[in-house]
Amino acid sequence: MAEALDTDAALMTRVRGGDRDAFEQLVHRYQQPVIRFVARMLRDEAEAEDIAQHTFVQVWKSAHRYQVSARFATWLFTIARNLCLNEIRRRSRHAADSLDAPIGDDEDLPARQLADVASLMPSDLLARDELVQKVDEAIRDLPEAQRAALLLCREEDVSYDEIGNILGTSLSATKSLIFRARETVKSRVKRYLCTGEWPGR
Amino acid sequence: MNETELNEILDAAWRRPLTEAEQAALADWARRHPAQRAEMEAVLAVSRGLEGLPAPTASSNFMSRVWREVEAGERIESRPGQASASGAGPRLWRLWLPRFATGLVAVAIAGGSWWRYEAGRRALIVRGITAAANVDDSPDLAMLREFEAIKILGEAPASVDVELLAALQ
Numbered sequence: 523m524a525e526a527l528d529t530d531a532a533l534m535t536r537v538r539g540g541d542r543d544a545f546e547q548l549v550h551r552y553q554q555p556v557i558r559f560v561a562r563m564l565r566d567e568a569e570a571e572d573i574a575q576h577t578f579v580q581v582w583k584s585a586h587r588y589q590v591s592a593r594f595a596t597w598l599f600t601i602a603r604n605l606c607l608n609e610i611r612r613r614s615r616h617a618a619d620s621l622d623a624p625i626g627d628d629e630d631l632p633a634r635q636l637a638d639v640a641s642l643m644p645s646d647l648l649a650r651d652e653l654v655q656k657v658d659e660a661i662r663d664l665p666e667a668q669r670a671a672l673l674l675c676r677e678e679d680v681s682y683d684e685i686g687n688i689l690g691t692s693l694s695a696t697k698s699l700i701f702r703a704r705e706t707v708k709s710r711v712k713r714y715l716c717t718g719e720w721p722g723r
Numbered sequence: 724m725n726e727t728e729l730n731e732i733l734d735a736a737w738r739r740p741l742t743e744a745e746q747a748a749l750a751d752w753a754r755r756h757p758a759q760r761a762e763m764e765a766v767l768a769v770s771r772g773l774e775g776l777p778a779p780t781a782s783s784n785f786m787s788r789v790w791r792e793v794e795a796g797e798r799i800e801s802r803p804g805q806a807s808a809s810g811a812g813p814r815l816w817r818l819w820l821p822r823f824a825t826g827l828v829a830v831a832i833a834g835g836s837w838w839r840y841e842a843g844r845r846a847l848i849v850r851g852i853t854a855a856a857n858v859d860d861s862p863d864l865a866m867l868r869e870f871e872a873i874k875i876l877g878e879a880p881a882s883v884d885v886e887l888l889a890a891l892q
Binding site for chain 2 (some may be wrong): 542546549550553554557558561562567570571574575576578579582583650651653654656657658661672675676678704707708709711712715716
C-alpha cells in the first residue's frame with residue numbers, strides 16, 4: 523500500500539504540472555470509492571456520479587494546492603465530503619428533495635415474531651434485502667458527521683487519523699463519532715432482530 | 724479466541740466483510756457466551772447489511788465527462804468576456820444590482836441625515852457666537868473692586884438685610 527501511496531503522490535506531482543495521463547490514472551483508481559462514498563452519503567445514486575465528477579474536477583483545478591506530504595486519498599475524500607455537505611445543505615433548503623423522505627414503506631413490512639431466536643443466526647432470520655434496507659436506513663438517519671465517519675471506515679486503508687483530517691476533528695472526537703455511530707446502528711438492528719420492531723431514530 | 728481477538732473481529736465487521744472463519748469464530752463465541760449472543764448477532768447482521776449496501780459503478784464515459792467539465796471551466800476562465808455571454812454575468816448582475824441599489828439608498832439617507840444634523844449644529848454655534856459678540860463691554864473696574872463684598876452680600880442670610888434696612892431707617 524505504501525507503494526500505492528507513493529504512486530498517488532507522484533501522480534499528483536505530475537498533475538500539478540498539467541499531466542493529463544497522471545490525472546486519468548488517479549481518476550480511474552479512485553472513481554469507484556468516491557462514487558460509492560457519495561452515493562451512501564446522499565443516498566442518491568444518480569446524483570453520486572455528478573458529485574464524484576465535480577470532486578475530480580476540483581482535484582484538477584486545485585492540484586497546485588495539494589501538498590505531497592498529505593495523503594492523496596485524505597485530500598480527495600475531504601473534497602468529496604465538502605461537496606456532499608453542499609448538496610445536503612442545498613437539499614435542506616428545498617424540502618422537495620429532503621434526504622429525510624422515506625424510501626420504503628415500513629408499514630408494509632410485517633412485524634417479525636421470532637419463535638426461537640436462540641437457535642438461529644441473522645442470515646436465517648432476515649431476508650438479505652430487508653437487512654440491507656434496515657442497515658441503510660439506520661446509517662441514513664445518523665447525523666452527517668457520524669455517517670461520514672462510519673462510511674469512511676469502510677474505505678480501505680483510511681485510518682482514524684485520516685478520517686479525523688477529512689472531517690476536521692481530533693482523533694478522540696473521531697473515535698467518539700465512530701463509536702456513537704456504530705452503537706446507534708447496532709442497537710437499532712439488535713432491537714429489530716430481537717423484537718421485529720424497527721425503532722425510530 | 725480471546726477477547727482481544729474478538730474485539731478485532733468486531734472492529735473488522737464494520738470495516739470489511741468478515742471471512743467465513745471470522746464469522747464462525749463469532750458464532751462460536753456467541754454459543755459459549757449466551758449473554759452476548761444478541762450483540763454478536765447484531766454485529767454480524769450489520770456487517771452483512773453493510774456489505775450489501777448499493778455500490779453504484781461509474782459510467783463508461785465518466786472520465787470524458789470529467790474532462791468536458793474541466794475544459795468548460797477553463798474556457799470560461801480564459802475568456803472573461805464569455806462569462807457574460809454564457810449567462811453567468813447577467814445572473815450576477817440580477818442578483819447584486821438590487822442589493823447594491825438598496826445599499827446606496829441607505830447610505831444616501833444616512834449621509835443626508837448626518838449633513839442636516841451637522842448644519843443645524845453649526846447654525847447653533849454661529850448664533851451663540853453672534854450673541855456673545857453683541858454683549859456690552861465689561862463693567863467698570865471700580866465695580867469689580869466691590870465684587871467680593873457683593874458676593875458676600877449674596878451669601879448672607881435674609882435677616883442681615885432686615886437688620887441693614889432697620890439701621891438705615
